[in-house]
Amino acid sequence: MKKSDSNSSEIRNTFLNFFKKNNHEEVESSPLIPHNDPSILFTNSGMVQFKKWFTGEEKPLFDNVITIQKCLRAGGKHNDLENVGFTPRHHTFFEMLGNFSFGGYFKEEAISLAWNLLTKEFLLDKNKLIITVYKEDENSFKLWKKISGLSSDRIIKISTDDNFWSMGETGPCGPCSEIFYDNGSEVEGGLPGTKNQDGNRFVEIWNLVFMEYEKHGDALKNLPGKFVDTGMGLERISAVLSGKINNYDTDLFDYLFEKISLETNSKMNDDVLINYRIISDHLKSIVFMMSEGVLPSNEGRGYVLRRIIRRALLNVYKIKPNLIILNKLVDHVIEKYRGVYYELEKASLFIK
Numbered sequence: 001m002k003k004s005d006s007n008s009s010e011i012r013n014t015f016l017n018f019f020k021k022n023n024h025e026e027v028e029s030s031p032l033i034p035h036n037d038p039s040i041l042f043t044n045s046g047m048v049q050f051k052k053w054f055t056g057e058e059k060p061l062f063d064n065v066i067t068i069q070k071c072l073r074a075g076g077k078h079n080d081l082e083n084v085g086f087t088p089r090h091h092t093f094f095e096m097l098g099n100f101s102f103g104g105y106f107k108e109e110a111i112s113l114a115w116n117l118l119t120k121e122f123l124l125d126k127n128k129l130i131i132t133v134y135k136e137d138e139n140s141f142k143l144w145k146k147i148s149g150l151s152s153d154r155i156i157k158i159s160t161d162d163n164f165w166s167m168g169e170t171g172p173c174g175p176c177s178e179i180f181y182d183n184g185s186e187v188e189g190g191l192p193g194t195k196n197q198d199g200n201r202f203v204e205i206w207n208l209v210f211m212e213y214e215k216h217g218d219a220l221k222n223l224p225g226k227f228v229d230t231g232m233g234l235e236r237i238s239a240v241l242s243g244k245i246n247n248y249d250t251d252l253f254d255y256l257f258e259k260i261s262l263e264t265n266s267k268m269n270d271d272v273l274i275n276y277r278i279i280s281d282h283l284k285s286i287v288f289m290m291s292e293g294v295l296p297s298n299e300g301r302g303y304v305l306r307r308i309i310r311r312a313l314l315n316v317y318k319i320k321p322n323l324i325i326l327n328k329l330v331d332h333v334i335e336k337y338r339g340v341y342y343e344l345e346k347a348s349l350f351i352k
Helices: 008-021 048-055 107-121 138-148 234-241 251-264 273-291 300-319 326-337
Strands: 064-072 093-101 129-134 155-158 164-166 170-182 202-216 219-233
Touching: 008 064, 008 093, 008 107, 008 234, 048 064, 048 170, 048 219, 064 273, 093 107, 093 234, 093 273, 107 138, 107 170, 107 202, 107 219, 129 138, 138 155, 138 170, 164 202, 170 219, 202 234, 219 234, 234 251, 251 273, 251 300, 251 326, 273 300, 273 326, 300 326
Parallel strands: 129 155
Antiparallel strands: 064 093, 093 219, 129 170, 164 170, 170 202, 202 219
């Protein structure tokens, strides 16, 4: 896949086809409203639907799985609502590309698969990639050196929780290895683990979690096996493969910017840039939440939806007061995503 020629559909297909060729079964995205899981308001990562497979409460249907999961982070512990539009990479709605293994393979193959997809399928320059591993995970450090050929200073040992992933106070967890892309020295920001790590130069594109433990407060017990859980945000990898630093500068958003410009009779410039980004991000969340039957209300998921609608309307009004356009934009979101999420089309009239 040529860098700069890529679009989100090609990226999804390349990702799925690569892992299918490598003995993974595709599993459909689970709903945004988790089934039988009162611990979270919305599905916020790819592993949510497999939680009981990891803990052994349910027998996995497959050894190796590939998914593209619709996710929402706008309520509860994982809430990115206030950051949307102001940063290059925060969204309420996003898609998570993930490969999982429930005993089929562990660290070595997970690292090898990730490296081959990024460098041989997506054709990323290996000299632009930086790896982090958990400080105590010497095995992952050695495997990365062997598989990637990167020098030791490009594989950074991190001692903090940044490289020990957990669902929360309870649940599956384990050391992880993050893959970063270097946007170049002209972009501000420092290496992972440094005081300037929050800059835009080095962007995390993929996290490989090696699930070995189950957390109960401060105590860790072994899971029934050694498992793999990975997550790569489609919006982030789309930006990297398009040669962009900002997720909003990709085909996942530009079609909506065109329609917002048309409906508001405005040009997207620095004065309204944040408004355009908030409207486009929030509109996706509104469409996907309502397609699953969520309605605005005063509590729970309905309250989150109500807040998102109000924020989207407020940002329309900042461009042009008292304009009603969100309903006119619904079809454009559905057209963009209907080939992946078939439920959207059936809900079109209801949402509008």
